[in-house]
Amino acid sequence: MKTVVSVSRLAVLVLIALISIVPILWMISGSLRPYQELFKYSSSLNLHLFVPVEFTFANYKEVIVDDKNPFMRFIGNTLLVASIVTAFVLIVNSMAAFAFAKLRFRGKTILFAMFMSAMIIPAEVTLVPNYLLMHDLGWLNSYMALIVPSVLSVFGIFLLRQFFAEIPNEIMEAAKIDGATTARTFVSIIMPAAVPALITLGLMTFLGNWDSYLWPLIVINDSKRQMIQVAIASFSSMEGTDWSKILAASTLSTIPILLLFLFLQRYYIQGITMSGIKG
Template identity: 75%
Template sequence: MNRFASFAKYTAMIIIAIISIIPIVWMITGASRPYEELFKYSNSFNIHLFVPVHPTLQNFKDVIFNERNPFLTYIGNTLFVAAIVTVLVLLINSMAAFAFAKLRFRGKAIVFALFMSAMIIPGEVTLVPNYLLMHAFGWLDSYKALIIPSMLSVFGIFLLRQFFAEIPDEILEAAKIDGATMPRTFARIVLPAAVPPMITLGLMTFLGNWDSYLWPLIVINDDKKQMIQVAIAAFSSAEGTDWSKILAASTISTVPILILFLFLQRYYIQGITASGVKG
């Protein structure tokens, strides 16, 4: 029975993995096809559904060296914004989470409940107020509009608070007896112990900003400052949609995320497990 259960479990995992990877494989092979061939074999299940008949790298060349849509510039913009936001989120939200987990102050439970209530508010509800706020500050068409509203992550505070709450108070008290200040205790003891959940939050934040589309589309009008997902959508116009270039651009934009996740997936899983977040 144990062997059968193990076989059934691994079989189910393999099937789920295959189903999950099929769209990625089709995207990569579709990016390597001429436009005329892209949908030619989509209605029949055969080897040419995934293997190009006339493979080509022209789509990648057209995307990378496109003078109208400088794709490498968009990648640089997105990398800059996503990296800055990730660093700020880790810094600010880790301090807030530590305060909610270990510090004592009046109204802590009420403030934390208000923070958690923000998680149930859809982002579309705050879209117009945030836009008006950016307009009032004069931050439209600048990186400030992309970075500053994204610095606070309610889920990030919740995630890190769950981990910080498990740190024994005796360790913090011992550091205090040894003369360590609270900032030093946080930097030297708490943060080094929180590497897995910090990497988990960092990956989530970076991925969220890398894939951001609606907010950059609204607040950024200068093409030289635009983000990568908006640039990919630019290949679709009133004249038609060049799906081959869209697939090539999507493939290029996926590579950094896959590489990042492959190197950090162990810490990502540890962070989710250690913080007690399920679902």
């Protein structure tokens, strides 16, 4: 009976893995085909559905060296913004989470409940107020409009608070007896112990900014500062129905995220399981 359960579980996992990876394989395969071949074998299940008959790297070449649509510049813009936002999110939200988890101050419970209530507000509701605020500050069409509104993450505070709450208070008391200040305890003890949770939040934040589309589309008009997902959308409209180039651009934008997750997936899974967020 145990063998049947194990085999069934393995079969389900393999099926889920195939369902997840097939679109990625088709995207990569399509990026290596000429446009005339892209949909020729898509109506039937055969080898050429995933293996191109005529391999070509022309799509990547045209995407990378296109002067009117400098795709590598868009990748650089997105990498810069996503990295800065991730760094600030880890610093600001870790301090807030530490205060909610370990410090005592008046109104902490009420304030934390107010923070958590913000999680039920759809992001689309805050688009207009945030846009007006960026306009009043003179930050439209600048990196500040992409970075500053993304620094505070209510989910990040909740995630880190759950992790910090599991750290024994005795450790902080021992550090205080040894003469360590609250700031020193936070930097030298709490933060090193929370590396898995920090990496988890960092991956989520980086991925969210890498895939951001609506907000950059609203606040950025200068193509030289545009983000990668908006660039792909504009590339598709400029190139009409040449989906081979669009698939090449999508493949290029996916590679950094896949590499980042492959290197950090162990910490990501550990951070999720140790933070109390399961299922």
